[in-house]
Amino acid sequence: MGRTVGRSAEDTRRLLLDAAGEVIRNRGVHASLDDVARLAGVSKGGLIYHFASKDELLLELARDLLQSFRSDIVSQLDPDDTMPGRLTRAYVRALFTPAEDEAAARKALALITQLMTIPAVAELARLDAEELRRELDADGLPTDVLVLVTAAADGVDSAPLWGASADGPEYRRLGDRLIELTRRPELWNGLPWGEG
Amino acid sequence: MGRTVGRSAEDTRRLLLDAAGEVIRNRGVHASLDDVARLAGVSKGGLIYHFASKDELLLELARDLLQSFRSDIVSQLDPDDTMPGRLTRAYVRALFTPAEDEAAARKALALITQLMTIPAVAELARLDAEELRRELDADGLPTDVLVLVTAAADGVDSAPLWGASADGPEYRRLGDRLIELTRRPELWNGLPWGEG
DNA sequence: GTCTATAAATGGATAGAC
DNA sequence: GTCTATCCATTTATAGAC
Numbered sequence: 001m002g003r004t005v006g007r008s009a010e011d012t013r014r015l016l017l018d019a020a021g022e023v024i025r026n027r028g029v030h031a032s033l034d035d036v037a038r039l040a041g042v043s044k045g046g047l048i049y050h051f052a053s054k055d056e057l058l059l060e061l062a063r064d065l066l067q068s069f070r071s072d073i074v075s076q077l078d079p080d081d082t083m084p085g086r087l088t089r090a091y092v093r094a095l096f097t098p099a100e101d102e103a104a105a106r107k108a109l110a111l112i113t114q115l116m117t118i119p120a121v122a123e124l125a126r127l128d129a130e131e132l133r134r135e136l137d138a139d140g141l142p143t144d145v146l147v148l149v150t151a152a153a154d155g156v157d158s159a160p161l162w163g164a165s166a167d168g169p170e171y172r173r174l175g176d177r178l179i180e181l182t183r184r185p186e187l188w189n190g191l192p193w194g195e196g
Numbered sequence: 197m198g199r200t201v202g203r204s205a206e207d208t209r210r211l212l213l214d215a216a217g218e219v220i221r222n223r224g225v226h227a228s229l230d231d232v233a234r235l236a237g238v239s240k241g242g243l244i245y246h247f248a249s250k251d252e253l254l255l256e257l258a259r260d261l262l263q264s265f266r267s268d269i270v271s272q273l274d275p276d277d278t279m280p281g282r283l284t285r286a287y288v289r290a291l292f293t294p295a296e297d298e299a300a301a302r303k304a305l306a307l308i309t310q311l312m313t314i315p316a317v318a319e320l321a322r323l324d325a326e327e328l329r330r331e332l333d334a335d336g337l338p339t340d341v342l343v344l345v346t347a348a349a350d351g352v353d354s355a356p357l358w359g360a361s362a363d364g365p366e367y368r369r370l371g372d373r374l375i376e377l378t379r380r381p382e383l384w385n386g387l388p389w390g391e392g
Numbered sequence: 393g394t395c396t397a398t399a400a401a402t403g404g405a406t407a408g409a410c
Numbered sequence: 411g412t413c414t415a416t417c418c419a420t421t422t423a424t425a426g427a428c
Contacts, residue, residue, distance in 0.1 A: 009393075028313035030226030032421060046394045048423070113309045113357050117224035125359035133360060144373075147366045148348055155350030158357065161309050163321030164329065170343045173389070177340075180388040190386020192376040193369070205411075228403055240404085242412045250404065 013050050015040045020061050021111055029058065029114045055118060062121040065112055066128045069094070084140025085182035088149060091136065092182075095157040096175035098167070113161065141182055144193055149178045209246050211236045216257050217307060225254065225310045251314060258317040261304055262324050265290070280336025281378035284345060287332065288378075291353040292371035294363065306357055337378055340389055345374045 007015075019040035023031045033054055037047040051057035076090035076097070115121045136146060156174060159166035181187055203211075215236035219227045229250055233243040247253035272286035272293070311317045332342060352370060355362035377383055 012393080026313075028225055028310070030224065030421095033423090034421075042393095043395050044422090045396070045424090049394065052423095054422070113306065114224075114313070116306070116357070116359070117222075117310070122359065127359075129359035143366050144369075147370055148373075151349075151351035151355075151362075151367075151370060152344055152347040153351065154354060155347035155352075158350060158354040159347075161312070161354065161357070162305060162325060163312070163318065163323075164325040166347075170339050171347075173340075174343055174347060177344075177388045184388065187386060187388055190383060192373045192380065192383055208411080226403090229405090230403075238411095239413050241406090241414070244405070245412065248405095 009050070012040075012042065012046070016042065016047055016050055016057070017061055017064055020057055021065070024058075024061070024114055025111050029117060033057070055120070058115055058118055059120050059124070062112065062115045062118075062124055065115075066125065070128075070132075072097070083183060085145075087139040088136055088141055088146060088182055089179050092149060092153045092175055092178050095153040096172070142188065144191070145182060145188055148191070149182055152178055205246070208236075208238065208242075212238065212243055212246055212253070213257055213260055216253055217261070220254075220257070220310055221307050225313060229253075251316065254311055254314055255316050255320070258308065258311045258314075258320055261308060261311075262321065265304065266324075266328075268293070279379060281341075283335040284332055284337055284342060284378055285375050288345060288349045288371055288374050291349040292368070305354060309357065338384065340387070341378060341384055344387070345378055348374055 016036065020036045023035050023039055027035065033047055034044050036057070037044045040047070047057070051060065072094040073087070073090050076093040077086060078089070081089065112121075112125060116125060136150065137143075139146065141149075152174065156166045156171055212232065216232045219232050219235055223231065229243055230240050232253070233240045236243070243253070247256060268290040269283070269286050272289040273282060274285070277285065308321065312321060332346065333339075335342070337345075348370065352362045352367055
């Protein structure tokens with residue numbers, strides 16, 4: 001093994017991926033490797049040792065983000081919840097949960113959008129979205145309810161992307177209400193399409 | 197006046213803005229001025245004559261896109277509709293209207309997201325979003341209904357951003373139903389929060 | 393395992409011809 | 411009003427030292 005500085009190669013990769021996320025969120029995908037390296041506290045040469053090219057760094061970053069979004073959802077699954085729609089509720093909770101720190105999952109989708117300009121990332125995201133959609137489809141809710149609830153959650157989550165802010169109390173309450181809607185079949189008839 | 201090629205300066209600007217949109221949609225904000233100029237059929241020098249810098253080009257492009265989104269909404273206003281929520285309905289219709297061609301409005305938001313990495317654009321978008329929100333707030337719907345409906349519309353509109361596609365029949369129907377929801381106050385009590 | 397130095401390419405912007 | 415030529419800064423990536 002070579003000369004290390006008191007941390008493992010894995011730690012350095014993690015450091016670099018986090019730095020890349022932070023830099024790209026703010027400056028876009030065309031942020032330089034130098035910026036990323038500097039923020040991570042390593043040199044550009046050091047970065048290139050861990051990620052052979054910029055595209056590889058960005059692809060790994062995308063993979064990492066998609067995976068962490070997935071585990072966000074899983075961590076929101078309620079063990080005591082056995083009703084249909086439990087994955088959908090976890091999805092809503094994941095999207096509405098404010099990030100612990102600023103750099104974390106909250107802005108992950110804005111970052112993904114930047115990364116989507118790389119074809120390999122776009123393909124990865126498409127496959128991931130398709131699989132998640134299949135799992136949600138199998139979650140036991142009527143399609144109409146599922147579509148409404150996930151669309152509303154997506155909308156709140158994506159608001160910051162075009163300059164809007166969705167952190168007022170009315171948005172915070174919407175999450176609870178969407179979850180309640182998935183839990184109470186008697187309300188589905190009150191929706192515009194439930195009566196025919 | 198200088199040497200022209202059979203079109204006005206305005207035409208050339210339009211040509212350049214369209215080309216910039218097309219190129220940036222596909223290659224991201226770091227696409228080169230050369231690429232933009234080439235697609236528009238002018239030289240890089242020609243481009244720089246019309247837009248003094250790259251940032252100016254991008255800012256103008258953002259302004260153009262926000263404006264065209266605004267007129268999309270206005271064009272969806274129903275002159276016969278005098279009920280509260282008419283702007284909200286126009287908003288929903290605008291977001292649910294499928295793009296004429298693939299490259300057009302459907303990807304417009306992906307483009308905006310790219311542009312948002314430029315600070316001047318981010319500020320522009322923020323102001324624009326705030327004003328639209330004020331207008332929607334004054335549209336006569338209860339906050340809870342407005343928030344649900346606009347969030348759902350935003351969600352559908354933004355789905356392509358992360359690889360999902362929202363063009364199935366279930367999504368096409370959601371638009372009609374959201375609009376119906378804004379029109380029928382008697383349904384609002386059927387929503388999870390309408391009963392207390 | 394990480395650094396410095398540098399090669400090679402590209403991009404933004406200017407100057408001036410036409 | 412647009413083009414060519416060119417300058418300069420930036421950036422990715424390589425080579426090799428430590």
